[in-house]
Amino acid sequence: MAIDYSWRSAFDNAALNALHAEGFGGPAADTDWLSRVRRHSLGWVCASDGARLVGFVNVVWDGGSHAFLLDTVVASDLRRSGVGAALVAEAVRRSRAAGCEWMHVDFEEELRPFYVDGCGFRPTAAGLIAL
Template sequence: MTITYEWRGDLDDDALDALHADGFGHPVGRSEWRARLERHSLGWVCAREDGTLVGFVNVAWDGGAHAFLVDTVVARHCRRRGVGAALVAAAAEGARSARCAWLHVDFEDHLRPFHLDACGFEETAAGLLAL
C-alpha cells in the first residue's frame, strides 16, 4: 500500500484523536485539533494510507527562525516502515520553505536512534522545566 504525505493536510479531529490514542496507547480523547493547529502552528504533516490517517507531526514555531516538532505519531500497524522519518522529512521541508533556520525536537531516550540516526538530528544540550 502507498502512503502519501501532505503539508498542512486536511484533517478531522476525530481521526487525529484516534491516531493519538493508537500511537500513544491511551483512551481516545476529544480535542479541537484543527482549531489549535490553525492558531499555533507553522504547519503539520499528515500521512495517509488508502485515505486513512496513519501518521502526523505538528510543526510549532516562534514566528521567526525556529520551528519545533511536536506530537509525532505513527499508527502501530505502520511502524518500522519509514513513515515517521518521512513525516519528519516533510516537516523539515515545510519549515525550510517558510524560511526557518532551525528545527528543534525534544524526545525521550528510547527515541534517540529514531531522531538522531533515522532523521538526522544532531544532539544538543537543552533544558526542561516542568510546569
C-alpha cells in the same frame, strides 16, 4: 501501500485523537486538533493510506527562524516502515521553505535512534521544567 504526505491539509479530529491514543497511550480525547494547529502552528504533515490517517507531525514555530516538532505519531502497524522519517523529512523541507533556519525536537531516550540516526538530528543539551 502508497502513503500520501500532505502539508497543512484538513483531517478528521476523531481520527487524529484515535491515532494519538494509540501512539501515546490512554483513551482517545476529544481535542479539536484542526482548530489548534490552524491557530498555533507553522504547519503539520499528515500521512494517509487512502482515507486512513496513519501518521501526523505538528510543526510549531517562533514566527522567525526556529521550528519545533511536536506530536510525531505513526499507526502501530506502520512503525519502522519509514512513515515517521518521511513525516519528519517533509516537515523539515516545508519549514526550510518557510524561512526557518533551525528545527528543534525533544524526545525520550528510547527515541534517540529514530531522531538522531533516522532523521538526522544532532543531540544537544536542553532543559525542561514540568508545569
